[in-house]
Amino acid sequence: MKHKQIIDKMTLEEKASLMSGKDFWQSENIDRLGIKNMFLADGPHGIRKQAKAADHLGLNESIPATCFPTAATIANSWNTKLGEEIGQYLGEEAVAQEVNVLLGPGINMKRDPLCGRNFEYFSEDPYHAGKLSASYIKGIQSKGISACVKHFAANNQEERRMTIDTIIDERTLREIYLTAFEIAIQEGETKTVMSSYNRLNGEYTNESIHLMREILRKEWGYDGVVVTDWGGSNDRVAGLVAGNELEMPTTDGETDKEIIKTIQEGKISEGVLDECVDRLLELIFTTGKVFEQAYNTTFDIEKHHQKAQQAAEESLVLLKNEANILPLKENVKVATIGDFAQTPRYQGAGSSVVNPTKLDNTLELLEQLPINHIGYAQGFDRYGKQKKQLVNEACDLASKADVILLYIGLDEVTEAEGLDRSHMQIPKNQVELLEAIHEVNPNIVAILSCGAAVEMPWINKVKGLVHAYLSGQAGAKAILNVLTGAVNPSGKLAETYPISYEDTPAFEHFPGKEVSVEYREGLLIGYRYYDTAQVNVRFPFGYGLSYTTFRYDNLQISDEGATFTITNTGDVAGAEVAQLYVHCQSDAIFRPTKELKGFKKVYLNPGETKEVTVPFDDKTFRYFNVKTNKWEVEEANYTIMIGTSSADVILEDFLHVTGTDAPLPYDKDALPSYYAGKRAKDIEQAEFENLLGRQVPVSTWDRTKPLGYNDTIAQCQYAKGWIARFAFHLIRFSHRFLQKIGKRETANLIMMSVYHMPFRGIARMTGGVINMPMLDGLLMMVNGQFFKGLRHFLKEQRKLRKESKEIVATVAEER
Structure with missing residues (x-):
């Protein structure tokens, strides 16, 4: 142990x-020992240190910080260089606000x-997410504090x-859901x-010996700290072990007593x-060093804002550019329509909400800008209400423009x-607005703001x-720079856009509604599924357009990697993302295509x-073998593919790779659907x-048993007690009523923090106000x-109050 003398x-x-x-x-301190x-x-994309009452839901405003684009x-x-910056x-900014541990980045798979x-x-791909997250972590920790990668797993x-309860096979767990964490x-x-x-x-997860000790500690050699998600402790002693x-x-000392009693x-x-x-202690001391010496309690707001703008510019994705409508020509008559132009949608909601500088x-x-901007119209209600007058006003403005920015x-x-x-x-009202505008002027450029994939049946409009x-906070300027050509777009999608939700691999097995969720699709998430099952998509993983063109040539493969050339064959400077994909030509073990x-x-x-x-x-040729319980390499010929997206391979060659001579992990006849890529x-x-x-395991609640600590408030619908x-x-009525009157944020809060909360969460999230005996x-x-x-x-409430008074009195005497 590093700190045995103190311990x-x-x-x-x-x-x-x-x-x-x-x-x-x-965290707790022990003054007498200098802890x-x-x-x-x-x-994850900006510091959210709350100045007033603390919460984990993003309700209370935090100290101003730069709101960078989301992951x-x-x-x-x-x-990755941008990620590190x-x-x-x-x-x-964390150091300026005296934050030791920054809770991010988040790297769960899409x-x-x-x-x-x-x-x-970040992504539907673990390699991509792992590399980006590693770059963020290096950058954050270069300032002396700690990043906190989440949510494991x-x-x-x-x-x-x-x-x-996530039900998943070991190989899928290792290859898809743990690889990003490993990196x-x-x-x-x-x-x-x-x-x-x-x-x-x-x-x-925090009680799993397999996950926490066998994989995280032993296999990966991790010697850092594991912290629960807020209120995420079930059995504190099991977590400690x-x-x-x-x-x-x-928990106001309640779980500390559990630990003490178990040891005694x-x-x-x-x-x-x-x-x-x-x-x-190692985390406390290493992250505390920066605050023991002179450090900046301020940061350059404008400099950080400019970095947020650059980050957004590099990340915007041009998905369609029919007849080269972009970049906008000088002095073109432009009408701007849509509520998001006036009040931008630039970050997520919940615990990641940042109060921008x-x-x-x-x-x-x-x-x-060097354009003729003829006006703005709201066009639609932000939260989906149908308002015909807004549509009429937008169409009237659109009819007078050369190009509409929607x-x-x-x-x-x-x-x-x-x-x-x-x-x-x-929302339906936005699609109806788009269709109405298209009737009077088809020259529409849509600017889409959202944090995940959406269906686009309207894309031909x-x-x-x-x-x-x-x-992020500088996104508006970044978008306009791309629209006008001041910046050549270079973003490429880090997730696939299906044509419809019914095309997705986990459709009908997402989300788990009661006890468990089954990951029946195994390895085939995202592009791994669409390419393997040959399902058409709207936009493939890795896709993105540019205002210039690129040519790939001269692929050479060696045991160390792939070398090739890229030429900018257009008239403007630009950046291209070259992507390397691998395909195993053997069918002895099922794999994605x-x-x-x-x-x-490359710039x-x-x-x-x-x-x-x-x-x-x-990680290039490995797979996880469930028979040997370790990573293996299958001896085979591997196709090495270089492309601009998962669906656009330009160069390819093959390489024979010597394997590790491991036994085949599967009976092919027992897994026909997995070998067929269903x-x-x-x-x-x-x-x-x-x-x-x-x-x-049975995926439905047992409605005959009494409700316990890990049952949710939602299960009160079949409780024996009339009050439950x-x-x-009452909760269901409140949720529906609030939605109906437009208080959607409050309605969502009820579902998140009440309806789906397990009973133990009442004790774990109230800071000791309600303890486990009271919960009983x-x-x-x-x-x-x-x-x-x-x-x-x-x-039990009286007992708790009495104990609290005694503690207060004892502390007062000691002082």
Whole structure:
């Protein structure tokens, strides 16, 4: 242990006290030993340190900070250097606000387009997400503080996220859902990892010995800290044994007592606690060093704003440019339509909400451009209400213009933490506006703002389409620079855009509605599925247009990597993202048709040629063998493909690779659908069980059992206690009523923080106001013992108050 001398001086109570938070955002301190508290703050794309009452839902305003584009946006840049620079700026602002641990980046896979938190995640590809996240981590930690990669692991839906059981086979877990974390931890060297809320194959992630000790600690060699997601601790002692150091937020000492009691009873060794304390002390001391010396308490707001603009410019994706309608010609008559032009949609919702230092406004900036801007019309109601007058006003303006800039997308409450989207469409009133404008003027350039994939049945009604994603506080200027040609777009999609949601691989197996969610599609998520099953898509993974053109030539393959040339054959400077995909020509083990194994962004002047090398690494040819329980390489010929997207391969050659001589992991006859590349909808349970190597658990609630700690408020609908059923119907009525009167954000909050909350969350998220014994009383009431439960609740409440008064009195005496 690194800090044995300090640990030897600590009492058991002091050690245990460090294992949970001091309050909502701070770790505990022990002044007599010089152990200071740490401050942890949300911040995947900007610092969210709250100055007033703390919450984890983004309700209360935070100290102003630069709002950079979200991870889903930066992912489209395919630029790891840019990711590291953004990380450096984030780290600098974190230091200025005295934040020790910045809770990001988030790197969960985009298994399904409807996941409500996709805007916070990079990609549907683990290699791509891993490389971008590692760059962020390096940048953040270069300033002396810690990044915190999250949410570990297989947290791919928001609905019922605190109790859902992810059922997934080991190979898919390793190759798809853990590879990004492996890269982030080994290459980024993150000091902190956040465990996810969900269960994984029956165990809560932060209690899983397999996940936390066998893989994270032993296999990957991770010696940093694991912190729970806020309120994400189930069994505190089980988490401690698995190596989970820090539980957040505070439980006012309740779980500390559980740890102490378990050690005193000899159920676990004090050495288990010492091991966790040692790792936590290392994080406290290493991140605290920067605050022990002179450091900047301010940052250059304008400089950081400019970096946010550059980041957005590199990440915008030009998806359509019919008849070269873009870039806009000088003095062209332009009409701007759409509520998002006046009030931009530039970031997500929930715990990642940033209070920006400044916010660019499209309408103000338009007047500075070399175009003839003839006016603005709102066009539609932001939250979907049909307003015919707005459409008429927009059409009248559109009829007078040469080109219409139509700002459309998803609103802030459609994409939010804690909730999944119900469909992939943009609001109906926006589509109707688009169709009405098209009738009077077809020269439409749509600017789309949203954090995840949407259906685009309307795409033939626009001549130009720029996808801005969620482009941060400087996004408005970045968008206009692309529209006018001041910046040549170079973004490429980091996720596939299907034609319809029914085409997606996990359709009918997302989200898990009750006990569990089955990942029947296995390895085939995103482009891996569409390419393997030969399903047509709207836009493929890696796709994006430019105002120039590029030519690829001279592919040469060696054991070290692929080398080729790229030439800018157009008239303007531009950047191209070259993508390397690999296909194993053997069919002995089922695999996707192609997998991304490298990429490089190259900047070229007109007529310029550059030689590009994309190296192979330890992940290029590997697969996880469930028989040997380790990574293996199959001896075979591998097709090496260089392309501009997963669907546009330009150069290819093959390489024979020597294998590791491992036994074949599967009985081919038992897994016909997986060898045929079918989607989850078409895979029967028996075949999925063959892949898992065990039976699939029952996915529905047992409505005959009393409700317990890990049952949700939603399950009160079938509770024995009348008061629980009444409360359930009251919650449902409140949600529907609030939606009807337009209070959608409040309605969403009810679903996220009440409806899908497990009962234990009441204790874990109230900072000790309600403890577990009091919760036992509530559960008695829920399960039909109203008066007994009420008496128990009030008795435990009085006991808690008495203990709190005694503690306050003791502290006062010591002072």
